[in-house]
Amino acid sequence: MPDPSTDLITLGRRIRHHRKLRELTLDQLGARVGVVGSQLSLIENGRREPKLSLLQAISVELGVSVPELLSGEAPDARTALEIELAKSQAGPLYAALGLPVVPTSRNLPLETLESLVGLHRELTRRAGESIATPEEARRANTENRLAMRALDNYLPDLERLAEEMLASVGHTTGALTHRSVSLLAERLGFTLIYVDDLPHSARSVTDLANGRIYLPPASIPGGHGLRSMALQAVAHRVLGHTPPQSYAEFLQQRLEINYFAAACLMPQTASVAFLQAAKQRKDLAVEDFRDAFGVTHEAAALRLTNLSTSHLDMTVHFLRVGEDGAIYKAYENDGLPLPVDVTGAVEGQLVCRYWAARGALARTNRTTEFYQYTDTPAGTFWCATQTGKTDGGSFSISFGVPFSQAKWFRGRDTGMRQVSRCPDESCCRRPATELADRWSENAWPSAKLHAHILSPLPSGKFPGIDDNEVYSFLESHSGS
Structure with a gap:
């Protein structure tokens, strides 16, 4: 049998090419190799794989070696287009359209063949562009x-x-x-x-x-x-x-x-040595890790999530939360009950008002880390939270652990403790009955519209990138 990786469409077209050069019909070649013409037609159209014995017989009758028939190269430009069209129509992208297959016979005008191949190339290009809806x-x-x-x-x-x-x-x-x-x-x-x-x-x-x-x-x-x-x-x-x-x-x-x-920026060997020494002293702190390697607070907190479980034997969680309480980034393997939507996504979900990730944003003094224990339906967690500000607004960075692991961290002796019952809406999302009675029929707020959540990223070779702008930039700098 031919190698399983053999391109059957190309093999079939090469057989047909050499059959035509010999001026043989399907039935004539079939009679010489012991099969009916319809079977040869299936082979030439890439729909059936020939046995090795049949392939050897065909090579003898056509005067072409088996390796030459198995070559991956199209025998001529026209056949190359036919092969490309046949492969395109056999693929899932075209099949999904539910359109009939155009036979790639020699009767198909060259101009039509070129147009069809061009359309398939454009269809493939557009499908390959990474367009992302929210x-x-x-x-x-x-x-x-x-x-x-x-x-x-x-x-x-x-x-x-x-x-x-x-x-x-x-x-x-x-x-x-x-x-x-x-x-x-x-x-x-x-x-x-x-x-x-x-x-x-x-x-x-x-x-x-x-x-x-x-x-x-x-x-x-x-x-x-x-x-x-x-x-x-x-x-x-x-x-x-x-x-x-x-x-x-x-x-x-x-x-x-x-x-x-x-x-x-925070190499494993040096980072683990630094963190293990701090753990031994029971003085782990994101801010120390940050300063030791000259990185941002967020980068240090995220890096801790990489190393804590594998090298410090601790499960942890991380949150970046915007000033509206919505999650931008989140990670946990310690059981913290992150808010999720029906698909399991956390991005854009509001964290409980009693979590430190939101409480820290309401503090007047934001220059130091804010420590808090939070009782949740999944257990008690400790965290250290730092806040920051960008042109897009304030945000908080929280790094935390289950109660049993807090003993290794600076700030474990904090007296700040909150109780969260979320996702129970009575915790912090449902307004008090008296307020709802007073205002539900007398309020008409105008919501802020986050336009970016309604639109897909610009389409192009890379999501979110304006190809024209980038290529023009490269052209302008290529001669410098």
């Missing part, structure tokens, strides 16, 4: 979160890769310098270039042709430092990423580059 994004985010929860948010292969890369540029301890990041890029054949006119839809742009990574000249709001952005751009190359074929793949790539960047 629903699709939420589903993909949920799948990602649950997958990482099953792994305790820990990716050992990326940890090892990050340490190998750091060792290659001589980085051992302390905060990772911009110089070391530049050396990492240079080892991969890239130069970091800082520009003022970076496309508004992109955090960075990599010019693969000229070996350049373009970055903004200064840190952007939200704690995304230049080192992190550069490392994320480098990570795409280190990890061998190709343009994402779906929004889920796009999110997976984002997860991997963020993880790699964090593992470089």
Whole structure:
């Protein structure tokens, strides 16, 4: 039998090509090799795989070797178009349209064949553009979160890769310098270039042709430092990423580059040593971890979720919550009852008003971490919360553990304690009866509209990226 990987459509078209060169009909060739013409027709159309003995007989009659018949190359330009059309029509994308298949016979005019192939190419291109509706994004985010929860948010292969890369540029301890990041890029054949006119839809742009990574000249709001952005751009190359074929793949790539960047900024060996020493002293603190490696509070808290279960033997949770109480990011493997919608998504869900993630935003003094114990239907949890502010508004970062693990952390002696009954709506969502009676018929608020939740991301090769803007940018800089 032919190799299972043999392209039957190409094989069939090559047999037909050489049969036509010999000026043989299907019935004539069939009589010579011992099969009926209809069976040969199925083989030539890629619908039936010939036995090896039959393939050998055909090769003898056509005067062509078996390896030549099995070649993956089309015998001529016309046949190449026929093969492409046949494959396109056999694929799931075309099948989903419910349209009839156009026979790719020699009677099909060349102009028609070229038009049909062109239409299929455009259909494939458009389908390949990663267009993400809010629903699709939420589903993909949920799948990602649950997958990482099953792994305790820990990716050992990326940890090892990050340490190998750091060792290659001589980085051992302390905060990772911009110089070391530049050396990492240079080892991969890239130069970091800082520009003022970076496309508004992109955090960075990599010019693969000229070996350049373009970055903004200064840190952007939200704690995304230049080192992190550069490392994320480098990570795409280190990890061998190709343009994402779906929004889920796009999110997976984002997860991997963020993880790699964090593992470089806070290397596993040095981080674990630092954290284990702090745990032994019963003085673990996100702010100390943050300061030791020169990163943002959010980055340090997220990095703790990577290392706590695998190296500190603790289950944990993390929250980034906006000033309206909605979740932007969340992770837990300690049983904290995160609010979820019917699909299991947490993004955009409101956390309980009694959780520290919301309570800290109401505090007048936000310069220090806020500690709190919270009794929930799933048990008691301790957390440390820090607040920040961007152009988009205030936010809080919370890192916490179950009650039994609080003994390892600074702030464990806090007297702040709250009780949360959520998701029971009587906890903090349902208004008091007397207030509802007074105002339910006398209030007409106008809600803020978050337009971004109603629209899909701009379509293009990469979700959210304006291709025209990026390509124009690269063209303008290619000669510099």
